[in-house]
Amino acid sequence: MLQFTVKRLVVALLVALTVSGLSFGLIFLSGDPAVAIAGEGAQQSDIEAVRHRFGFDRPVVVQYVDWVGDVLAGDLGDSFYFSRPVADLLADRIPVSATLGGLAIALAIGLAIPLGMTAAVYRNRLADRISLLIGTIGQATPSFWLGLMLVWLFGVKLRWLPVSGSESLTHFILPALVLGYYAVPSMLRLCRTGMINALQSDYVRTARAKxxxxxxxxxxxxxxxAILPVVSVATVEFGFILGGSVVVESVFSIKGVGLLAWESIGRNDFPTIQAIILLYSMIYVWLTFFADIINAWLDPRIRVS
Known part of the structure; x- marks a missing residue:
């Protein structure tokens, strides 16, 4: 198990290094960042002053090495728009997004596994078809449309739940439902397939014979x-949920990292955008790493192979 963990850790570190380079390079994809920061109509002297102030006139490799060193030291730079350290902005927003993502993935797992088990046990019967229909609807429904419909129904018409803000757990119910429902279909189908294969296996027939x-x-x-593939997909879906929170947090006016990303993109706040991309990427990389470790612990055949 230790050897397997070390190998996976090396792979995760290499992927993290690659992702850091891509995150750093994204700031240059839209063109000269100095021109974007200076704004339209800026004179060349102003652009050069901005380029020198933020170090864009240095070699790219030097900029990258300095940036990685600052990130490892906890310095993500200062926000152009908010005039605050980006690390402080993220520290304020991460707990909100983490709460939303945690509730969403818990809801998704709580729906997907029972529905998948039911569909497998009652294969090709009414319960199976209803479970698959629930999953198909979740996959085909746009998250922003579902969010708006829930706001209209439970917030405007029935007035049961708040539709904006993050002051209490009740504020997270509707957005968590939107994000979680979108993650249900893939886990439901995997659980159903895994359970069907498990129920047809020799060890299950032996257990029945006993x-x-x-x-x-x-x-x-x-x-x-049966839940081995669900564990892997759940970790990946959690990363997707955090990324998808950009839309949902905007719909429900939740001041998390997703809404911060939306605001930063519209204001060309490059340090904040860069830090958010790096944050989400690292979360995804390390979630995948922990999923591999959990799967290897659950199934010894994985680490032996």
Whole structure:
């Protein structure tokens, strides 16, 4: 297990290094950042002053090395628009987005696994078709449209739930439902397929032959192998949920990292955009790493291979 963990850690570090380079390079994709910061109609002397002030006149490799050193030291630069350290901005917003993402993925897992198990146990019957229909609707429904419909129904018409802000957990119910429902289909189908394969396996037939009750067979033997792919996808979906929060946080006016990204893009706040891209990328890389470790712990065949 230790050897497997070390190998996966080396891969994760290499991917993180690559992602850091891509995150740094994104600031130059839209052209000369000094021109964007100086604004339209700026004179060449003003552009050169901006270029010198922010170090854009230095070699790109030197800029990258200095940037990586600052990031490792916890210095993500200063926001052009908010005139605050980007690290402080993220420190204020990350808990909000983490709460939203955690509730969303918990909701998604809480729906996907029971629905997937039900669909597998009652394969090709009404319960199976209803479960797959729920998943198909979730995959086909745009998150911004679903969010607006929930705002209209539960916030405007019924007045059951707040539709903006993040002051209490009730403010997270609707946005978590939107984000979580979008992640249900992939996990539902994987759970269904894994459970069907598990129920047809030799060890499950042996358990049945020993006289174990169906509930013992299902929860004591089949579910462990059936949820292996769900664990991997759940970690990936959590990364997608954090990325998708840009739209949902804008719809529900939740002051998290997603809304900060939306505001920064519209204002050409390059240091903030750069830091958010790096943050989301690192979260995705390390979630994948931990998913590999969890899968190897659940299934020894993975680390042996």
């Amino acid at each position: 006289g174990l009750r169906p509930r013992q067979v299902l929860f004591g033997h089949a579910i462990r192998n």
